[in-house]
Amino acid sequence: MDTIAIPTLNRPVDATVEIPGSKSITNRALLVAALAQGDSILENALFSEDSKYFAKCLENLGIPISLNPDLAQMQVSGKGGEIPATQADLFVGLAGTAARFISALVVLGNGEYRLDGVPRMRERPMGDMLTVFQTGGTTVNFEGNAGYMPYTIYGQQFAGGHIRIKANQTSQQLSALLMIAPYAQQDTIIEIEGTLVSQSYVKMTCRLMADFGVEVNQIGDNQFHIKAGQRYQAKHYTIEPDASNASYFFAAAAVTGGRVRVKYLTKQSYQGDILWLNVLEQMGCQVREADGYIEVTGPEQLQGIDIDMNDISDLVQTLGAIAPFASSPVTIRNVEHIRYKETERIHAVVTELRRLGVKVEEFPDGLKVEPSLITPAAIETYHDHRMAMAFAVTGLKVPGIVIKDPGCTAKTFPDYFTRFFKMIEQ
Ligand SMILES: O=C(O)C1=C[C@@H](OP(=O)(O)O)[C@@H](O)[C@H](O)C1
Numbered sequence: 483m484d485t486i487a488i489p490t491l492n493r494p495v496d497a498t499v500e501i502p503g504s505k506s507i508t509n510r511a512l513l514v515a516a517l518a519q520g521d522s523i524l525e526n527a528l529f530s531e532d533s534k535y536f537a538k539c540l541e542n543l544g545i546p547i548s549l550n551p552d553l554a555q556m557q558v559s560g561k562g563g564e565i566p567a568t569q570a571d572l573f574v575g576l577a578g579t580a581a582r583f584i585s586a587l588v589v590l591g592n593g594e595y596r597l598d599g600v601p602r603m604r605e606r607p608m609g610d611m612l613t614v615f616q617t618g619g620t621t622v623n624f625e626g627n628a629g630y631m632p633y634t635i636y637g638q639q640f641a642g643g644h645i646r647i648k649a650n651q652t653s654q655q656l657s658a659l660l661m662i663a664p665y666a667q668q669d670t671i672i673e674i675e676g677t678l679v680s681q682s683y684v685k686m687t688c689r690l691m692a693d694f695g696v697e698v699n700q701i702g703d704n705q706f707h708i709k710a711g712q713r714y715q716a717k718h719y720t721i722e723p724d725a726s727n728a729s730y731f732f733a734a735a736a737v738t739g740g741r742v743r744v745k746y747l748t749k750q751s752y753q754g755d756i757l758w759l760n761v762l763e764q765m766g767c768q769v770r771e772a773d774g775y776i777e778v779t780g781p782e783q784l785q786g787i788d789i790d791m792n793d794i795s796d797l798v799q800t801l802g803a804i805a806p807f808a809s810s811p812v813t814i815r816n817v818e819h820i821r822y823k824e825t826e827r828i829h830a831v832v833t834e835l836r837r838l839g840v841k842v843e844e845f846p847d848g849l850k851v852e853p854s855l856i857t858p859a860a861i862e863t864y865h866d867h868r869m870a871m872a873f874a875v876t877g878l879k880v881p882g883i884v885i886k887d888p889g890c891t892a893k894t895f896p897d898y899f900t901r902f903f904k905m906i907e908q
């Protein structure tokens with residue numbers, strides 16, 4: 483297995499970086515562009531495993547898509563809600579958004595669609611959404627355990643109507659239902675049973691739907707009304723830089739007492755993970771937004787924090803990886819749902835911090851990291867891009883940190899290490 487040794491930086495970082503487009507926005511835009519009638523052009527689209535699997539699924543469903551990675555551009559020729567292919571084998575890798583959004587899309591088709599992913603994807607929950615479809619008359623045949631990949635969906639129509647769904651393990655199934663709801667046979671009311679995790683992503687879904695011409699009426703925190711017959715409008719759409727992936731570069735400024743500017747990101751971002759800036763401010767960093775970039779300047783000494791990260795849970799690893807450098811404990815709460823992601827993330831981050839000699843306590847829904855001296859180690863990444871990207875930042879401060887399987891960043895950020903090394907060379 484490949485490894486990358488992280489060189490320590492014995493000075494504050496001082497760099498300006500560019501981050502590729504948001505994964506979450508790219509995959510939403512691909513879905514709604516596929517449902518619109520006519521050509522949409524997506525600028526600053528993300529080219530990574532997650533979005534390429536998504537694009538390939540659309541192509542296999544007969545929706546023409548042309549990819550221009552050099553220009554970071556994708557063109558989708560939407561079919562107005564039709565799915566031309568009547569049979570398709572669809573592979574989503576480890577992309578949770580592709581798994582959930584494509585499964586919903588094929589319910590609108592008229593045919594037989596088999597979906598599968600890598601072994602870990604077969605362990606990630608799909609059942610709450612699939613039960614909704616089954617209740618509405620769609621047949622789903624599971625090859626293994628009910629509620630998990632691989633399965634075949636026999637698309638007919640999405641019934642819509644009054645739907646109840648749980649969203650305590652992932653919000654992505656709710657986002658998927660919302661995005662196909664305008665194409666249902668009747669108006670749809672979606673009611674959340676119990677708690678909704680990762681709410682900021684649902685907000686992102688509704689904002690993106692609005693950008694493409696479809697209205698969602700949200701009543702309180704847990705009811706969504708979508709009128710049938712609304713249609714997405716094909717359009718030219720520019721995707722923001724990925725705020726989750728920007729977090730590692732801002733974190734580099736935070737731990738080295740340096741300065742990092744991320745170009746083209748704004749505080750008005752659709753991405754909840756822009757709140758990483760508030761987290762860093764609370765830990766002692768300074769944040770400045772200017773025309774065309776956001777700048778973070780790290781303090782001499784980071785402070786600890788006690789924080790509910792339910793809404794920004796892709797940042798748990800970033801915070802975990804810099805937490806040992808704070809002057810007081812860092813406590814992360816309310817993120818039980820990250821146990822269902824690329825890996826069992828609470829356990830993974832706790833295990834790797836302990837490997838580095840850090841004192842850390844694991845809770846059912848989070849962790850507490852004590853200020854600690856770090857001893858060097860080779861970090862296991864568990865096929866999880868965020869383990870590799872986050873612990874590379876730790877390596878800037880401590881000699882001898884090695885990241886195993888750095889290629890796993892390809893899921894959302896194929897050239898992460900190239901940009902990371904460019905940051906330290908500036
Ligand atoms: O809808 C989305 O684009 C996402 C929602 C979140 O997942 P959960 O809703 O499963 O927490 C997030 O972790 C993931 O990276 C992207």
Ligand SMILES: C=C(OP(=O)(O)O)C(=O)O
Binds near residue numbers: 576579580796824868
């Ligand atoms: C959880 C993530 O991805 P997904 O659920 O889209 O696979 C992530 O990118 O951190």
